[in-house]
Amino acid sequence: MSSSKSFNSSYIIGISFISALGGYLFGFDFAVISGALPFLRTQFALTPVWEGFLTGSLALGCIVGCLFAGNIADKYGRKPGLIIAALIFAVSSIGIAFSTSLTYFLILRFAAGIGVGMASMLCPMYIAEVSPAEVRGRNVAINQLTVVIGILITNLVNYFLADHGADSWRWMFGLGAVPSAVFLIGVTWLPESPRWLMKSGQTDKALTILNKIGSPDFAESTFKAVKKSLAGSTKQSYAMVFEKAVRPAVVVGITLAVFQQFCGSNILFNYASTIFQAAGSSVNHQLLETVFIGLVNLVFTILAMFMVDKLGRRPLMLIGSIGLSVSFIVLAFLLQNHASVILLSTFVLLAISVYSFTLAPVTWVLISEIFPNKIRGVASSVAIVSLWLAYFILVFTFPILAEKLGTYGPFYMYAGICFAGFLFVKAKVKETKGQTLEELEDNLIRH
Template identity: 80%
Template sequence: MSNQKSFNSGYIIGISFISALGGYLFGFDFAVISGALPFLRTQFALTPAWEGFLTGSLALGCIVGCLFAGNIADKYGRKPGLVIAALIFAVSSIGIALSQSLTYFLVLRFAAGIGVGMASMLCPMYIAEISPAEVRGRNVAINQLTVVIGILVTNLVNYFLADKNLDAVHWMRNIGLSQSAYEHLRNIDAWRWMFGLGAVPSTIFLIGVTWLPESPRWLLKAGQADKAKLILNKLGSPDFAESTFRAVEKSLTGSAKQSYAMVFEKAVRPAVVVGIALAVFQQFCGINVVFNYTSTIFESVGANLDRQLFETVAIGIVNLVFTLLAMWQVDKLGRRPLMLWGALGLSILYILLALFLQNKFPAGLVSVVVLLAISTYAISLAPVTWVLISEIFPNKIRGVASSVAIVSLWLAYFILVFTFPLLADSLGTYGPFYLYAGICFAGFLFVKAKVKETKGQTLEELEDNLIRH
């Protein structure tokens, strides 16, 4: 195990943050729909089914993006995949803003999902592969930090744009503008700007990625040992570079070209099952309903549009604060305790939330429970799931195994957000939260039985432990 002084912390954190800008874009595309939905419902006359499909269309693109990224990451390297993701983000953001029909919007939203899916897989993988064991959890959590910063900034922008629209109502009516003309201008000022502004961080990410070195672990797997050594020497001392080089080289001995069939081999099957289960659980725990359908939840207790959008901002702030706390604790408390605490805590809080919504409690009290749920998720399931997925797979199949796990995550996300409007329409907004509470308790039992601690071990040590067990 390397001594903390033997690696170049500043350089490693710097390239981790650049890679994690993909997480910011992930957060943007994830959050923008929450602020835009009140306007899109009117713009496209959405039924509950179409509202769910429009929200979930991002996830369908993410599935394609993960599969696409897995092949690129293994064949050409981690860096080219990040470049492609950045380009897709930029183009799709502008395209969505110019959408004139629901079909066009859905196609571009699907395309944006391809970029999100690529980034959701490649960013944590890249960070894990360039980070020493002692700080790997914190560094991978940087990706989750940029995700929540993206969510918060997007929610603030959405709130600002919507607030300006509310002010514009009075001005436009005072000058005698017709309602149809107002609706047209409102849509230009609101949801089109909400999506179009994504082109700005996309361009910044694209510029930053060109500066990143390739993953030394991928270079070794690709037979480019000299380049791998050069990068390892930038990451740390000669001793750190040599020991890491030997450990990675040993882990790759006898490995063949990756294929999806390898993911289901007996030796690695336990890790793959755990990775898929954790990915699915992170979505079926239900928290993304709170993120994506904030307006629906608070509308059900009588909150107006301004209050609904304000709640998205409050959620973003709490999400950021507790993600920072998670980064501080993930390499101290460990992955397993945080996952256990998060799953059980969410189960209890969802029951409270369902009761509050069912009995039409004031929006302020509902907000307290929602923010407690967000803080619980942000310090546990949100960052730790991504950390574990980036850690538990062996070097020789990490690309394809990660893509299988994250495809499962996005499929679960699609099912979650597609079904919520339908469930809420038939059961009431409160109904689905009883279901999510049960899922969270089942997740608690699964983590307790199957998930082992990974903190403080190198990726190669984790692989050795997997093989022995």
């Protein structure tokens, strides 16, 4: 598409931001548990096993949400899928706030995960499909940015609610209904994806929306390009993911998705209160640390958005894996030897900065790039489901491992996994910067 074809920037950014509110809610549900855990341990008399399962129940819902978002998006459109995700977010937030038992809490936390899983797939997909090529990368990055903003604001709210008694956790979860309602109202205003409309034979509607997005010249050229791409499309199936020709790319994609979780960094997001409790911090200080984590996460995510195309994917993945390995060895040593909270906080924030600048955003970029065209949809789905499954295993096992090995013990394990990840990236991951998807397909499958 030529840059001479003008498009309606304010309209495109508007619909991208509304869709990206799903990312904000993803960040909210991901972060809220860290602030709530000190209260939930008392409320439900949690054992380490139940603490891990309660934290990880979101991920189990995410797996279901991912699997069923794709079917809804293909059959009924992107917009209905986003509406369902928004409704699930709103209902589950209010429901969790009124939980009277652990069983009821877990069911609703699982339901919230379905909304998160749907949003993690549908929001970037929708933004990519309504954005002109010139601004697509920036617009899709808005979704990652709103995830991080959601984490930071949730950590701030948790901190300010901490002094409101034993039921503070109810407000932490219940306030999620506010952004959920904004998202739901916004989504009803969104146009359907022109690509999906064309795929389902509604070409007149697609052309009308393309004319809103850009000039008649832009609308016509995009219409022709989409029509041409759809003419050669075939129905994807999960069986295609296991074909020998595409297996190398699939193995790399799934391994990177699993590594992004097993590297252990999300323990710092979800169990910051547990880590600082072990160091003797008060509940208030534990929650203040989550605010610092959110701030550092935001700053380094923004930095990564500007640097990933300049520095390249492979160098950032190598820096991230070895950097985290060293950070976690030091962190484990400090916890083991009862170091000061300030020193502990410094290395927690250092690990967060490394992760937010490298593995956190770059893994998602690579997953969107490395799969061959004919299996990109289903292979991405398999990789993202693998990622959520790995996240569940990570957060479920941490309280159990911390009880058996001490809070420091698991971090020695994560350091070893990070070093193994460094060796894998060095051996198997090729640079993707500056290459077309077709060039990547050729190179990656050959390897």
